Amino acid sequence: MTTPHFSGVAVTVDVVVLTIRDDELQVLLVERGIEPFRGMLALPGGFILPDEDAEPAARRELVEETALDGEGLYLEQLRTFATPHRDPRGRVITVAYLAIAPDLPVPAGGTDAHAARWQPVSSLLSGAVALAFDHLEIVEHAVDRARSKLEYTTLATAFCPAVFTMTELRRVYEVVWGVSIDARNFHRKVTNADDFLEPTGERRVLETGRPAALYRRGAARSLFPPMLRAAFPPVPAADPRS
Amino acid sequence: MTTPHFSGVAVTVDVVVLTIRDDELQVLLVERGIEPFRGMLALPGGFILPDEDAEPAARRELVEETALDGEGLYLEQLRTFATPHRDPRGRVITVAYLAIAPDLPVPAGGTDAHAARWQPVSSLLSGAVALAFDHLEIVEHAVDRARSKLEYTTLATAFCPAVFTMTELRRVYEVVWGVSIDARNFHRKVTNADDFLEPTGERRVLETGRPAALYRRGAARSLFPPMLRAAFPPVPAADPRS
DNA sequence: CGACTTCATGTCATGAAGACGATTAGCTAG
DNA sequence: CTAGCTAATCGTCTTCATGACATGAAGTCG
Numbered sequence A, B: 001m002t003t004p005h006f007s008g009v010a011v012t013v014d015v016v017v018l019t020i021r022d023d024e025l026q027v028l029l030v031e032r033g034i035e036p037f038r039g040m041l042a043l044p045g046g047f048i049l050p051d052e053d054a055e056p057a058a059r060r061e062l063v064e065e066t067a068l069d070g071e072g073l074y075l076e077q078l079r080t081f082a083t084p085h086r087d088p089r090g091r092v093i094t095v096a097y098l099a100i101a102p103d104l105p106v107p108a109g110g111t112d113a114h115a116a117r118w119q120p121v122s123s124l125l126s127g128a129v130a131l132a133f134d135h136l137e138i139v140e141h142a143v144d145r146a147r148s149k150l151e152y153t154t155l156a157t158a159f160c161p162a163v164f165t166m167t168e169l170r171r172v173y174e175v176v177w178g179v180s181i182d183a184r185n186f187h188r189k190v191t192n193a194d195d196f197l198e199p200t201g202e203r204r205v206l207e208t209g210r211p212a213a214l215y216r217r218g219a220a221r222s223l224f225p226p227m228l229r230a231a232f233p234p235v236p237a238a239d240p241r242s
Numbered sequence C: 001c002g003a004c005t006t007c008a009t010g011t012c013a014t015g016a017a018g019a020c021g022a023t024t025a026g027c028t029a030g
Numbered sequence D: 001c002t003a004g005c006t007a008a009t010c011g012t013c014t015t016c017a018t019g020a021c022a023t024g025a026a027g028t029c030g
Helices: A054-066 A121-125 A135-152 A155-159 A166-177 A183-192 B054-066 B121-125 B135-152 B155-159 B166-177 B183-192
Strands: A010-021 A024-031 A045-047 A074-081 A092-100 A116-120 A163-165 A197-204 A212-217 B010-021 B024-031 B045-047 B074-081 B092-100 B116-120 B163-165 B197-204 B212-217
Touching: A010 A054, A010 A135, A010 A155, A010 A166, A024 A054, A024 A121, A024 A135, A024 A166, A045 A054, A054 A074, A054 A092, A074 A135, A074 B074, A092 A135, A092 A155, A116 A121, A121 A135, A135 A155, A135 A166, A135 B135, A155 A166, A163 A166, A163 A197, A166 A183, A166 A212, B010 B054, B010 B135, B010 B155, B010 B166, B024 B054, B024 B121, B024 B135, B024 B166, B045 B054, B054 B074, B054 B092, B074 B135, B092 B135, B092 B155, B116 B121, B121 B135, B135 B155, B135 B166, B155 B166, B163 B166, B163 B197, B166 B183, B166 B212
Parallel strands: A010 A092, B010 B092
Antiparallel strands: A010 A024, A010 A045, A024 A116, A074 A092, A163 A212, A197 A212, B010 B024, B010 B045, B024 B116, B074 B092, B163 B212, B197 B212
């Protein structure tokens, strides 16, 4: 540790954008236009600029590659991946970010250079769809992080639009955790937590059923008492006539 | 994002080693022997080698700079800091690590090049002692992480030696959180949690009082139900004769 | 105006957790 | 040997969050 090694190392950012579409946890991917891994799916991301901090770089790449709104988006740093040969081009380390988006009608594959599109996380974890580089590992970390954070933070609201119903919020937990939650107990718990939700007073009238009260995100960032994941029925298994 | 920017960027690792000494949360620091910030206290760390992963680099720097055992040490990645001018020498981003050590009689300032020594975290957070670079910010993140992880993981045992007493474990929570915890309820809760602790059958006889049973770390990594921090008396305030 | 659908609220039993009293197991001093 | 000290461990009571489950409320549609 004497003088800086400004030798050939490059730094990138990669962003795992999670959302819920069609009652499924999905991740935003782009099709690679260049080698290596040309034509394969990968996380949006790219090289950090010489005078740029990591988080702005993540937001910038997101906008450039997927035309996704960089502003209202929840974004947090996930972890840095620095395994020596993770990029065949040379020494490239990446700072991975986790972003959470509501189910916006993203111009997937529309506006920009690369064809951006949503992909169910399950199709990646099962190995049905392959990702470039070590991006599968990054997605796994991101999903783990999101699952944990639902427990003790109010992160779930980041999956919802600015105004949402209790049922929408509950579905976030159900989809991300893969469990089913009793609507009544959930309602009680969430309304008891301070500043988790803020009633708008409005109601949303659907085609059918009683109108649902509308809520906005509250000021609270942490959730106390936490949602206890382990207490819910552990993923309804495919009924094997026991 | 066309071809890699292998321009002048360097990558370092920095390690925040936390321990409990004298009933205080302390962090391991080294005195810088070179510019910039020569003579100032800083986190142990250094440049990552061309063909080295980040975590091994963290372990290596720890051994080189502080002669601390790299093996039995708990180590996890914390976060990457990439603010453009955080290092006056140029573009240097650092991958920060959090390590937890039992109160080993470390050869502080002994064996090696730099004078390594323990410093109470409180003296850093209060601003009484200054750190080089943005290392104060890194320490703050590390302490936050450690405090959170005590809640829902068994990380507390990493502060203890291989064999320890219930009281030692409880002190970890008390010192790191800055609260006082009822010994009886703590005992009940911890022994009820599966695989948190494993009784050795031995007892430790002190100068006074009933001998304490000795425990070893159990296999569990996560702690359920979690320790609920917010439920404890919120830091005994200086009795305002109210 | 009933049938249907979805949201909202209530009750009850269980279990975890905080407060705190009581007992146990070692030592030491008389 | 016994009283007394200290710290660890065990037990009880009460409160409160939570899971299970039933019922009422507010809309649309025929």
